[in-house]
Amino acid sequence: MPPALPSDSPNSPFLSQIYLWTVFYETLTFNSRQSATYNQEVLALIDTDGLTKKFGDLTAVENLSLHVDDGEVFGFLGPNGAGKTTTIRMLCCLISKTSGSAKIGGYEIGNEENALRIRKIIGLVPDNVGLYESLTAYENLDYYGTLYKRTDSQRKESNEYFLKLLGLWEKRNALAGTFSKGMKQKLAIARALVHDPEILFMDEPTANLDPEAAKTVREFILDLKKQKKTIFLNTHNLDEAQRICDRIGILNTQFMAVGTPEDLERSIHGRKTVVQLRQVNEAILEALKKLKVKNIIREGNKLTFDVMDPAEENPDVIDAIVAVGGRIETVTVTSSSLEEAYLKLVKEKIQ
Amino acid sequence: MTTWIPWKIARKELKVIGRKRSIIFYTVGLPLLIAVAFSLEIKSLTASGIPATLSLGAESIIYIFVILTTVLPSTIAAYSIVGEKIEKTLEPLLATPTTDGEILLGKGIAAFMPPILSAWLGASIFMATTDYILLNAGLGYYYFPNWNAGVMLLLLAPLAGVLSIEVAVIASSRVSDVRGANQIAGLMFIPFVLVFAAGVQGLFAFSIGNLLIFSAVVLVVDTALYFLSRATFKREEILTKWK
Numbered sequence: 344m345p346p347a348l349p350s351d352s353p354n355s356p357f358l359s360q361i362y363l364w365t366v367f368y369e370t371l372t373f374n375s376r377q378s379a380t381y382n383q384e385v386l387a388l389i390d391t392d393g394l395t396k397k398f399g400d401l402t403a404v405e406n407l408s409l410h411v412d413d414g415e416v417f418g419f420l421g422p423n424g425a426g427k428t429t430t431i432r433m434l435c436c437l438i439s440k441t442s443g444s445a446k447i448g449g450y451e452i453g454n455e456e457n458a459l460r461i462r463k464i465i466g467l468v469p470d471n472v473g474l475y476e477s478l479t480a481y482e483n484l485d486y487y488g489t490l491y492k493r494t495d496s497q498r499k500e501s502n503e504y505f506l507k508l509l510g511l512w513e514k515r516n517a518l519a520g521t522f523s524k525g526m527k528q529k530l531a532i533a534r535a536l537v538h539d540p541e542i543l544f545m546d547e548p549t550a551n552l553d554p555e556a557a558k559t560v561r562e563f564i565l566d567l568k569k570q571k572k573t574i575f576l577n578t579h580n581l582d583e584a585q586r587i588c589d590r591i592g593i594l595n596t597q598f599m600a601v602g603t604p605e606d607l608e609r610s611i612h613g614r615k616t617v618v619q620l621r622q623v624n625e626a627i628l629e630a631l632k633k634l635k636v637k638n639i640i641r642e643g644n645k646l647t648f649d650v651m652d653p654a655e656e657n658p659d660v661i662d663a664i665v666a667v668g669g670r671i672e673t674v675t676v677t678s679s680s681l682e683e684a685y686l687k688l689v690k691e692k693i694q
Numbered sequence: 695m696t697t698w699i700p701w702k703i704a705r706k707e708l709k710v711i712g713r714k715r716s717i718i719f720y721t722v723g724l725p726l727l728i729a730v731a732f733s734l735e736i737k738s739l740t741a742s743g744i745p746a747t748l749s750l751g752a753e754s755i756i757y758i759f760v761i762l763t764t765v766l767p768s769t770i771a772a773y774s775i776v777g778e779k780i781e782k783t784l785e786p787l788l789a790t791p792t793t794d795g796e797i798l799l800g801k802g803i804a805a806f807m808p809p810i811l812s813a814w815l816g817a818s819i820f821m822a823t824t825d826y827i828l829l830n831a832g833l834g835y836y837y838f839p840n841w842n843a844g845v846m847l848l849l850l851a852p853l854a855g856v857l858s859i860e861v862a863v864i865a866s867s868r869v870s871d872v873r874g875a876n877q878i879a880g881l882m883f884i885p886f887v888l889v890f891a892a893g894v895q896g897l898f899a900f901s902i903g904n905l906l907i908f909s910a911v912v913l914v915v916d917t918a919l920y921f922l923s924r925a926t927f928k929r930e931e932i933l934t935k936w937k
Contacts, residue, residue, distance in 0.1 A: 469785040469789075473782045475710060475781070475783055482706075489699075490699065490792055492699075
């Protein structure tokens with residue numbers, strides 16, 4: 344709503360004119376201000392359009408367009424060499440793009456001035472933890488705090504907070520070089536968070552960790568998710584992506600698919616219906632074929648086939664089976680797994 | 695407390711270097727060893743009076759401390775840059791809002807300070823003991839400090855140190871191990887050794903004029919190498935080509 348004219352508006356003609364012009368201006372700018380506020384609210388923290396990176400003749404990332412909203416955990420899945428790390432490096436302004444565009448927190452990548460602004464609002468957990476092994480855990484965090492120009496008290500507070508949160512406080516004076524892989528990974532995550540970044544980029548944070556350490560790191564990422572931290576997570580751990588991410592993008596140099604884990608599972612094969620019959624015969628199979636049901640697999644008296652919309656299609660399927668004398672014992676709807684979806688997409692790309 | 699980023703980087707580097715005993719022994723020990731060894735040499739030379747070649751000998755020894763400043767910083771600079779490459783600590787560092795210039799300057803300060811301070815310490819010990827020995831041998835005045843030593847230690851030595859660091863930075867971006875970078879950067883001592891040899895042979899006088907000209911030449915080379923080292927230190931190449 345534009346601002347209303349108050350009842351105590353000035354009586355003098357001159358003042359009234361000024362007042363009316365003020366109200367007019369306020370009204371004119373109201374929509375644009377509202378729009379700006381709205382845009383700010385829905386602003387994608389990561390926004391790329393046709394982002395491409397070539398190393399000589401080799402195309403590492405091709406025509407990548409994606410957006411990640413504030414507070415979203417976006418998983419980037421792909422095999423080795425798919426361009427996941429290259430993408431993160433471009434978005435963190437560590438390497439240049441070849442073409443296309445990308446904005447991080449509203450800043451366009453590609454020039455040094457914006458690169459510094461972007462690096463202030465991001466945190467990076469690289470695939471190699473990259474800790475100073477001859478410095479203590481506390482010194483590692485403190486050093487990075489100083490690089491982000493945090494004050495002494497801010498650093499002290501955040502160092503203590505993260506070291507305690509990650510169960511490393513007792514080991515704060517131990518050299519990072521003496522830490523286990525899991526502890527190092529946790530410290531690397533803490534290091535990326537010391538300046539309270541808006542966006543956290545994580546490049547395979549649980550790779551090379553034993554199951555227990557991986558679980559600890561995963562739980563910490565889930566904690567960050569609860570705190571509505573925007574996270575861009577590179578991984579080739581499908582289970583991890585499914586458990587942590589709001590949306591997943593599958594990359595194999597090019598973007599193969601993007602969506603929620605459930606969307607991806609459905610989008611590949613749709614859903615499967617499994618019908619357990621008393622007896623399968625040719626008439627039933629013919630009836631199903633007439634319904635244009637896809638990928639029918641017969642295992643004994645069990646029929647499995649693809650359906651896009653089970654609620655819409657299954658009643659017709661059941662009617663058709665019953666019409667040719669089939670006796671149905673059970674009907675189950677299943678989805679293909681994310682793993683199936685991933686493997687199919689990656690395989691398609693290779694072919 | 696200062697928030698000047700290069701100093702923050704330098705302080706961290708100094709902390710790391712301070713925990714590497716081999717670097718400490720090398721950086722501090724060598725100048726001290728030279729100071730003691732040449733003080734003993736002066737003592738033996740003056741056992742039978744003040745030699746006529748005292749000036750040449752004493753100033754040549756001060757010049758050795760200048761040579762040291764071309765060797766010692768390269769070890770630290772090479773470790774500081776190639777070490778980051780080996781420990782894979784550069785990627786998170788480059789992801790912070792620091793500029794290439796700040797990183798290079800910070801590492802340069804850390805590579806510069808310990809060697810130059812230890813060279814000055816070694817030279818001071820040598821000058822003090824030489825004065826003591828010469829006074830006892832009958833020289834009626836303090837030989838050190840003098841202008842020649844001042845130009846060598848306060849002008850030429852820092853410039854030589856900067857030269858060594860710049861070469862180490864350039865070498866570090868081309869090789870993948872500390873030793874390799876150190877060896878390339880260490881080659882910078884050759885021109886300085888040649889000047890030393892020329893001085894000992896009487897072909898070059900360690901006069902103030904000559905030393906100032908030599909310093910000016912080193913300054914020009916330092917300036918050229920500064921731009922070259924800045925051009926060499928590219929984030930993208932560091933991340934994609936450094937293995």
